[in-house]
Structure formats: structure tokens, C-alpha cells
Amino acid sequence: KQEVTQIPAALSVPEGENLVLNCSFTDSAIYNLQWFRQDPGKGLTSLLLIQSSQREQTSGRLNASLDKSSGRSTLYIAASQPGDSATYLCAVRHSDRDDKIIFGKGTRLHILP
Amino acid sequence: NAGVTQTPKFQVLKTGQSMTLQCAQDMNHNSMYWYRQDPGMGLRLIYYSASEGTTDKGEVPNGYNVSRLNKREFSLRLESAAPSQTSVYFCASSREIGDEQYFGPGTRLTVT
Secondary structure: OOOEEOOOOEEEEEOOOOEEEEEEEOOOOEEEEEEEEEOOOOOEEEEEEEEOOOOEEEEOOEEEEEEOOOOEEEEEEOOOOHHHOEEEEEEEEEOOOOOOEEEOOOEEEEEEO | OOOEEEEOOEEEEOOOOOEEEEEEEOOOOOEEEEEEEEOOOEEEEEEEEOOOOOOEEOOOOOOOEEEEOOOOEEEEEEOOOOHHHOEEEEEEEEOOOOOOOEEOOOEEEEEO
């Protein structure tokens, strides 16, 4: 059974620093992996989607990488800003016929002004 | 372009009451999903609809029913609410199965 883990559960970083959020999964037979951010009391906003055939995706200050063989993905945030404070979730979709996406529990990020 | 909309935003039910959560998307997406989010448990898939006219169970379907009313709308029904169904419910949609998912703002449900 696929398990998705995000460590640490919470992270505080001074403004301006670069940071890396981690996501690991136990079954490497994935179809794709998606990173989301969630602001308190709000829905999820899609940040990046990486297909299993890809190694990374970039959007602005965000870069997500995928290493299927080791069961890991990282989300790199450059030059962090207070507005980046949110919970970041990764979600893994299997490559079987069912569209059952498994979410990690998220990393709560706080950027210190 | 509103994206994914959900109603209501908040709801309080007594144990045993029934209600339907509504979801609509205006992105012409084929696939729609219902999730629940609980502290310490993360998001879990309840039901999904790969396309109009089809629905399938997710990870935690017990106690719920769904209806894909048309391409735009996907509703979630609680026939007899239980305190264990207190949660935040999210609807999502994607162009096709496996594509990027877009989420609604959520419905916060409390069952007393």
C-alpha cells in the first residue's frame, strides 16, 4: 500500500532564505506527483505536477524534482517571502487504472519576516 | 471563470440528519472528486467520477453516496450523519483522470 510522508511536519525559515521541502513515497510505480499549497481555512492550490517520466518542473521561484527510484520528491523555494507561509502538500497518483491519489500530511511552512 | 465552487461553506448537523454537499466546475473537466480532510489524517479520497455517468469508490466511501448530475456537477450525500463525519470536505476536478487537479474552497461540516 502506497504511503506518502512529508518531513518535517513544520518548518520556520527567515525571509530570503532558500528552502527545500521533502516528500517520500513507498511504491515507486507512480503515474505522477503533484505539489499543492493550502492556506489556513482555504482549499488547495496546485503548484506543480511532475509526470513519472520527468525529473523536474519549474514555476517561478519554485522547482520540484522527482526521483522515482528512491521514492522521493523535493520542492525547492528560492528567496522565500512571508507570503510563502502556508502548508505544502504532495500527492502521488498510482499508475494503475484507479485514480486514487494518496496525499502526504503536509509541511506547515512559516517564513519569518 | 469561477473554477470549482462548493456549497454550503459551513454546516452543522445533528446525528442522523441527512444532507447533500454540492460541487460545480466551469472548466469543462471530465473528472471530479470528493475528499475529506481531517487533522492528523491528511486528505482522503471518498469518491470520484472519471467521466459523466460513472462513479467509483475511493479510500473512505462508507457512509456516503455521490451523484454525477451532469458534466459540471458532482454531489456528495450523507444519508445519516455521524459525528465521525465531522470534517472539511473538498471537491476537485481535472481535465481527465490523472491530470492536474483543481480544488474548491471546501465545506466545513460539524455533526453533533
